Amino acid sequence: MSARITSFALLLVCLGVWELSCRLFEISELVIPRPFAVGVVLFDGLSSGYLWPHIWITTVEMLLGLSLGAMFGFLSGVVLAEYEPLRRMLWPYVIASQVVPKLALGPLFIVWFGFGLTSTVVITALICFFPLLENTLTGLGRVDPHKQELFRMLRATRWQTLVRLKIPAGLPVILAGLRVATVLSLVGAVVGEFLAGQTGLGATIIAARGMMDSSLMFAVFFIITALGMCVYQIIVFAESWLLRHHPEGSSL
DSSP states (O other): OHHHHHHHHHHHHHHHHHHHHHHHTTOOTTTSOOHHHHHHHHHHHHHTTSSHHHHHHHHHHHHHHHHHHHHHHHHHHHHHHHOHHHHHHHHHHHHHHHHSOHHHHHHHHHHHHOSSHHHHHHHHHHHHHHHHHHHHHHHHTTOOHHHHHHHHHTTOOHHHHIIIIIHHHHHHHHHHHHHHHHHHHHHHHHHHHHHHOSSSHHHHHHHHHHTTOHHHHHHHHHHHHHHHHHHHHHHHHHHHHHHHHSOSSOOO
């Protein structure tokens, strides 16, 4: 609790220094708006209802992209971990697909899927895919050899070994990948809206830039930060619950 109070106090100090610096040095609102001005814009945008549809759209895109990317990343990681020849054959292509910047693929996705939700979700899912794939491969590969030998002696099937030993043992590493993917999902959603979005927080930033409204841009930055931290904390709580209620490796 004391750490949270200290962290909140640090935030207040930073905002105070920011406000004071803008006033003392007479920094233009177009360059860096004062926190008070940003707060007014943020309050007006939320109370009037202007920002809520954009928050909702970005949240939906983030969650859809995270769900799809995490699901396909986890399943692909399981398949590649279980079939070594397939992993050796496909791994160079997986790496090659991650080297290409997703931002560069944006115009191609617009051609394929058009503007709007679908393109943004695809970009977000691709960004979230690799952390789950890599961490699933790593987690499933770190199983205690003695436990694996015990499962073989008990004549466990491949499926039983996977579900009752490998996945529970690799769960901490897999969930760590999910935490990384959660952070990246918001980045993917906002970047996708920069390219293909017509609504959402990313599109709002582009519109604010066109109007030279720095206060609105900073207000949206604060919303994105708060949204990301909330979703991240939900994943952390879910991870704690899973690790508390799921043993490292259950018996047959």
